[in-house]
Amino acid sequence: MDRTGGGLNDRLIGDSGVPAPRAPEREAGTAEAGERAAEARSTGEQVTGEVSPRPGPGPIMTGDLVDGRRVLGFGHRVGPLPRTQDAGHAADRLGDRLLLDGDEDASGPPERSTDPTDHPTLVRAGRAPNHQLDDRHVHGASDIGPGLVASLDGLLYGPEAPGYLGNLVDRLASDGHGVWLAGGAPRDLVAGGVPEAVRDLDATGTAPAGVFLRAVDAVLALDGDSAELPPRFSPRSLVCSVLTVHRDRRTLEYRGLGLTGLPYPATGTDLKEDARQRDLTVNTLLYDPVRQRVLDPLGHALADLGHGTEGPRRHLRLVPPGRPGDPVTCAELLLRAAKFLIRWETRPGLDTDGLLAWVRELPADLPARIDARDTGPDEWLRLATLWEAWVPGGPTTAQVESLRAFGPAASGLLDRLSTPDRRIDAAPPGGPDGPETRDTPEGHHDHGPGVQPAPTARPDRSGAV
Template identity: 35%
Template sequence: MCPERSTSGPVLAGDLLEEGTVAGFGFVPSGRPKAACDRLLLAGEESLAEPPDRTVPADAGTVRSFAPAPAQRMAPDRVHRAVTVDDALPDTVAETLALPGSPWGAVAGSLITEVRKAHHLLWLTGGFARDVIAGSAGEVNDLDLTGTAPPGRFSDLAKSARRRSGMEFRRKVSPFSLVCSAVPARGGERLYEYRTLNSAEFAFPACGSDLDADARCRDFTVNSLYYDPVGNTLADPTGRGLADLRARPRRLVCVNPTDDPLDQARIILRAVKFAARWTGTAGCDLGETAARLAHLPATVWDGLAPAAWQRLTGDHRRALGGHDPQSQLSLATALGPAAAGLLAVLLEVRP
């Protein structure tokens, strides 16, 4: 289900305004994130060092020509009705969203309602979508979301959801990733993580793209599936996420085109994490990711700064802290010498 766009709805990337074509949204960091912190980005401003001082219009009343909604920009064969994938999938998604005792159960429904009331679009994605679609709803640990609402606007909607649900929580927006998250007022696990459809076109953190562009910013095809919990449709922008998830052994295929060594190192850690998790159950075929990494020399990590190593050490602890070191090295070796070298260093420096 994709509602028709109107002037009472929000401005989206691709819309044509009097001043130019909307390319996305920036954000001015604030301890109290709100819609006034969002910044409108226009095509041709990709080389700017920071977002311009231009707020986002309250609605699409000034739009001269509407862009199609993100799901409508995709090839029809990459958007599926949930029941054609699994006739129980809509019920499973609804039950998992409302799961008693989960960090997100008390707020997910209110959050989805507020976002859709504002005429924005929202998808379940990342690990939440992957595990539910795979039939492993019991393995869901986090509520991962993406959508069209810019981070400041989403923060306002989350505030309204807080009132609707009666649950007190603290909201924040990361200035580096523009990820919106919240924790209970008295502390505890994150209730959700939301990021506006990602954009890699600007020199500063930006968002507001479409499903294809957002998928290219993710790590693997199996993590690039998007579930609309209102329309109960499943979008597969890479065209192979669903097939790779269903394959036995499961195929772990990297889609992010990054050449940045830190980003590549984090992709390796996640590949080892998933391979370790799926060994003994679905299995994990690392062949295509290994081929992608084959050109990396074992010395590729030599130029990483101490701050990068510190970050990787934390990532490694969170991803693989409970796994046997020898198993980690064995899985990394299957990804090539650069991956094996990375894990050898991390296992040495990890406290």
């Protein structure tokens, strides 16, 4: 996606893309699978794998049991899963690994298959995402606003949408995976924006990276107009992107539902856990294009976007959904909130009380605590890169004074990023915002054994409300 947004889906994730591995072969039945999912969209029927209870078949999900151990989610290892007799599950060949209780103590994902047929003791005890939320948090998109369904669906299935997008959603759904538009598109359109302002799309879902890349390979192979689009994948963040032919922008960026608590990147299938990792409540909305529903997992996003507000003034509240403890995560969230404060500073009804309360809870020595993590200059370089991308040219004097009023943590962070040795004019080559794609993948061991990376909460990439 457009790197000026800063990250994926309002999650705090560093990203360095590498070319995505192409699946060894395209599996049969892709077109038929897309047709079944498209039919489900039109009729509102449940898609295989999304019913509860889950008798199977379908993919493994968080909360399932394997050998009596609870499934956490999915990690990634560069290279195929070792096999003794056959080529193995297609997603396993692209790096997916199953994570169980106890894997939090390992330095990397174990060599464990995600293929349900490899686990004869599998008990499908986890709840499918379609049944994780009660009715208060699931809304028909047509009930929220006239034209909202047409606007959101048009981004995927409309005449101006890249040809592969709708087919990709339908394929994932027919394979039993949930897939949702996330980040700026549902946020801005629910708040009254226009589809023309959405430059590119963020998505999330239950499919781990290998499954998603396999699906991309299949639909691009079938779509003559999109066959040359280059995919990109980052093993360090598990972000999957599909670029335009000229590589000048991303048309789609995907990462599985967020999963924290492990010393390496991982994804899961829990909607609420994912939402709690996002930067602001207004960015927790998801749109289900198969069932044409808007999901508000934490129950705050629609209200904080002013939905249901009477009169011409629609209140917009900027509130973090959680209280992260990691200092780098806090700094990135603070900078992200500052970006929105600057972007929406002239918006009537902007309510910053919740944000102010959170910032004033932060330690006054936040920059020193980042230094104490002993991660070298990389974290400051990344934060400076994000800040300069989000606020090109830097904030005005009046904006700086407004941000300093949030307290010593905000002032200290601004001071640190404004010093000459912390500023950068461009992202490092091959880095998260670099123009070049790395030739060789970077493994998950880059963190070093036992080092907990910054928890993932989600950054924004789209235009203003």
